[in-house]
Amino acid sequence: MSYGATFPLWRDAAGEAWGDYTRHAFVEGMRDGTLPREGFLRYLVQDYLFLVHFSRAWALAVTKAETLDEMRACAATVQALLDEEMRLHVETCAAEGITEAQLFAAREAPANIAYTRYVLDAGHSGDFLDLMAALAPCVLGYGEIGARLAAEAEQTPYSDWIATYASEDYQRTCKDVGALIDAAVARRLGPLPEDSPRWPRLCARFETATRLEVDFWAMGLSA
Template sequence: MSDAPNYGRAFALLREAAGEAWPAYTRHAFVEGLKNGSLPREAFLHYLRQDYVFLIHFSRAWALAIVKAETLPEMQAAAETVRVLLLEEMQLHVHACAEAGIPEADLAATPERPENMAYTRYVLEAGYSGDYLDLLAALAPCVLGYGEIGARLLSEAGETPYRDWIETYGGKDYQDACIAAGGLLDGALERRFGADWAALPRWQGLVKRFADATRLEVGFWEMGLKP
């Protein structure tokens, strides 16, 4: 998997350790449908509605990271992420759905699919029962996986009705956010365990967290194909 973006040392190791689950997520049929424009519009709108619900819980998980953090910079990074999710990324979903004739009230009332519930509650449980690193490992596949997908699709996609989505996640603002998130994870590991953190038994628990969340991302795409 030589097309890995440079989001830091921990991400590179986690991505590799996830094995076949990682390309199953980042090169899923849903993703390729975004790239070539073959994804049915109904499936995309269904995905957007579920992702709006997902982002509500994802914001709660990042808010929990404020509580689990050990330093003020860690708290500030989590707080800024919550702000972006609630006030920027979710509003993109609102606008896209409004253009398709789905008012915000209907969007907010979207029934949550079981695949969505499984993923979001897994991430929240990682934060409730684990520590800051458990939470970051469970959050990372979404944040950094979308960055990898966006960057690749931005370079590979031609004419597609999903160009706005691709430019959002492949664009500089989101890519900078991924670099910052990868640095946050690297810094948190080194602060707690020193430079040799990858050799410690604790690391294997984080590898499992990341791999589990990656498989749940695959399930989310599968859900997106079944409106």
């Protein structure tokens, strides 16, 4: 699965953290159906709240953008999050008797606060590339996880989750975000971004967000 040229460089720079994230016990529990339902629902409620803040972060990216193409791409991602991805959370929780009003009013877990505020701070204190590096692990990591689980998993209670992130629409979003990042990196850092003094900082942003993803999965498994 190819999401551009920058993503694999950042993914490699994240080292073991990337595998800890994409092959976490929570993820493997969805793959083979052994994930406890209460853990999945706890995660799903928190992920709904996460996506609220994530949408705000992508809206912030519109204000950090330098071109109309960047603005349009970020605005389209906000729309996809609010109108498409969050639908999975609302419909699944509704089947369990949890309304969207209850989702929105739920208390944020510390791991959720740590992750979402880190991403927002990356955007407020940094520039467009800082924000993209902090956003990328979630968007592109879920695409990678969804595609792998769709290929490996048989029918499990979490097939709807897997299908959402393996879907053509979500995979297209990942490719579009990958292209957005590539163009933004080339525009700001030139043809050899790894030679830029900014490169280690961007890799560190990506790695930190990846470690926060690991903590987010762990929250779902916590008692």
